[in-house]
Amino acid sequence: MTPMPATPDHPTGPRRRPSALARAKALPPWSLIAAGAVAGGLIGGVYGLAKPPAYTATAYVVAVPTAKSDPAAALGFATAYGRVATQLAVLGDAQVWAGVPAKTLKSGVRTATSPDAPMVAITATSAHPDLAADMANAVSRALTRHANDTKDDTNVVLQQFARATKPTEPSSASPAVTGLVGASAGGLLGGLALLVRPRRGTGEPDRPAAVPGPAPAADVHGQL
Structure with missing residues (x-):
């Protein structure tokens, strides 16, 4: 008995597995x-x-004008104190009270001021809640000391408004x-x-574009 020849309806050869691109196209x-x-x-x-959790604590200091100054001057100096709070002159003293290097304070302490109130917010972030509070309080203490050393020239006194407390919950996500x-x-x-995914083909072969044939010959003689 002779073997049946391979036809499109009865393939006898090994089936080809679909490629990765074909499988990707087949996905919904x-x-x-x-x-x-x-x-x-x-x-x-x-x-x-x-990632270890991060804890945040914030201390507040307020600039108070003396009898020789006014609230507008206190507001301006509060903005200036907020900028110098993270400078080495202040952090050099704060590292002694916080028990951490000035480099740690530099990376973990941020300040914020308000355009409406002469107040400086000193926020410290650390992996340990008690250390975050100590860092914020140490920087606020050092900033207050440096500001009051020049109160005779600035006519502004920096006072502690609120101490940082130990956070009970992490501030990280x-x-x-x-x-x-x-x-x-x-x-x-x-x-x-x-x-950018390759679109699935329609499965229909491309048909060549129709080429228009020559136009019928016109009656060059016309009607006599």
């Missing part, structure tokens, strides 16, 4: 967005678990929040990948 459009969201959520959650942020970013990247 929403799969890229879903995969990106899942991957981003996992990465964000792992990052939130691996929780793993749930970082996971949601990662999922959002992953879904966005999946949507961008969907825009």
